[in-house]
């Protein structure tokens with residue numbers, strides 16, 4: 001996973017709540033068996049509308065998506081995270097995230113930042129007024145800085161450490177293979193197997 | 196304030212699975228059953244290969260083909276080359292890593308959340324995961340079951356565990372009895388409309404109360420299935436005699452002395468009377484009626500007897516603008532009675548409502564009647580299909596003019612050819628009414644199998660009682 005420490009970039013205001021994973025990456029894109037090439041599918045239905053915010057040249061190259069509440073609801077498809085990352089996003093800011101999406105993001109190094117709805121709206125206003133304005137997302141100090149605004153956000157210590165170090169979970173868990181074996185030896189004999 | 200000493204069902208199952216606990220870290224949780232399908236697994240198997248890792252417990256892993264499966268001519272090669280490659284990739288991966296697979300054409304094939312319970316693999320007190328958000332279905336047996344992303348799929352394949360923070364617990368107490376003709380689907384749609392699509396975020400929900408206990412296992416699966424639509428990663432129901440009766444004799448259920456020992460343990464799997472939930476929501480089942488969605492998220496629903504709401508009906512500005520957008524996408528006018536909404540296509544199927552009981556309910560209404568819409572009836576598994584045919588349900592559907600298909604996800608998400616055309620409107624027994632979910636530009640109204648069947652007969656959203 002790509003490590004995340006401090007990122008500065010421009011923001012795209014996505015003024016919609018309940019942005020579900022079927023919109024982030026429609027099902028037709030899920031047929032690929034590789035991990036790459038998903039940027040073309042990002043919001044592909046919405047991008048057909050010339051007025052959709054990502055079609056505005058002013059937001060080309062922006063790397064922080066500022067969205068409405070309940071971002072990433074719906075399916076567990078990690079393809080949603082891959083699509084956002086491959087398009088160039090490093091951070092999504094929203095008042096609330098769906099659990100699986102948030103989890104998938106932190107596994108991949110896309111930082112989900114939860115900020116109060118008023119702050120999110122203010123960031124959206126500012127990104128609309130001045131698409132060149134930069135936002136800094138600082139995971140070291142757990143703050144977002146935008147103009148004269150500095151606001152802190154919550155993230156648990158463990159996830160923050162993993163992101164800062166760019167550590168992948170599987171490697172970490174395999175350090176505890178002995179514990180897993182001990183647990184396995186104590187499992188109830190009636191539990192089913194698939195064979 | 197101190198909490199009671201009692202524990203909730205979710206806490207009991209969780210504690211039973213903690214492999215390792217350390218200060219400041221998530222619990223490392225053991226996974227009893229890992230279900231795999233073709234869409235979310237290829238990149239996970241690739242990851243294993245790249246790291247030189249193996250599947251730790253192929254004997255706790257099972258795979259099926261469901262999302263891409265065509266529901267006609269299943270024995271012919273899949274026409275869409277990309278879908279075909281995905282299915283073939285699963286076959287290669289299953290063979291290489293020693294995972295049992297139920298491929299198309301196999302009697303055990305079906306939607307991943309239908310086959311787990313059907314085989315008796317889903318049992319009370321287990322942890323069940325799958326790279327699919329509707330894994331919450333398996334919570335109907337008193338298991339902690341939840342959807343995971345592809346990175347986590349890889350993690351479970353390699354370690355049979357997952358690092359997880361324990362969610363908070365929510366009780367949804369449903370008192371009273373569901374009125375005649377009101378189903379588990381109506382109940383869960385009403386729950387989602389009440390708490391919202393984000394209401395369950397961060398929680399494991401336990402469904403409790405008289406109306407829940409009265410549900411069949413099929414009905415309980417329908418309710419737990421849509422927990423994710425309320426934002427909850429998992430929903431569960433305490434096991435009871437209904438659960439044990441369903442499990443007895445299934446291929447992977449315990450036998451003989453093991454059965455007795457298992458049942459004794461399963462009986463302890465209930466929330467203690469003094470257990471404290473972080474949140475409690477109450478509903479009175481007797482006040483419910485058939486429920487349909489009018490918008491583009493599952494929380495945008497209303498009783499079928501009511502009308503399309505107006506954006507101004509919503510006090511919250513975000514909800515108001517979401518409603519406005521949804522009405523535009525759905526091409527609906529505020530104030531239109533929902534019963535007047537004309538439907539082009541009816542879909543009965545999916546992991547929400549593709550089991551035998553659902554097909555029976557639809558057949559009961561279609562018996563001796565004719566459909567006026569395109570009507571797809573898609574069993575959730577090959578076994579459901581065989582059982583339905585043994586009862587002659589297929590004949591009822593065909594006589595009514597409906598299409599009787601092979602098992603798969605089908606028009607729930609349209610990864611196969613079963614899709615809505617742009618602008619087409621469906622009444623669907625599936626679980627998501629997102630924009631374009633059933634085909635680009637398609638419009639979806641979520642309904643129960645009973646409402647779907649009645650709608651197929653009239654061509655408008657219809658409750659069976661209206662016929």
Ligand code: SF4
Pocket residue numbers: 261262306307308327329545546547603604607608625626
């Ligand atoms: S039936 Fe629909 S919701 Fe269920 S697993 Fe298939 S695609 Fe997902």
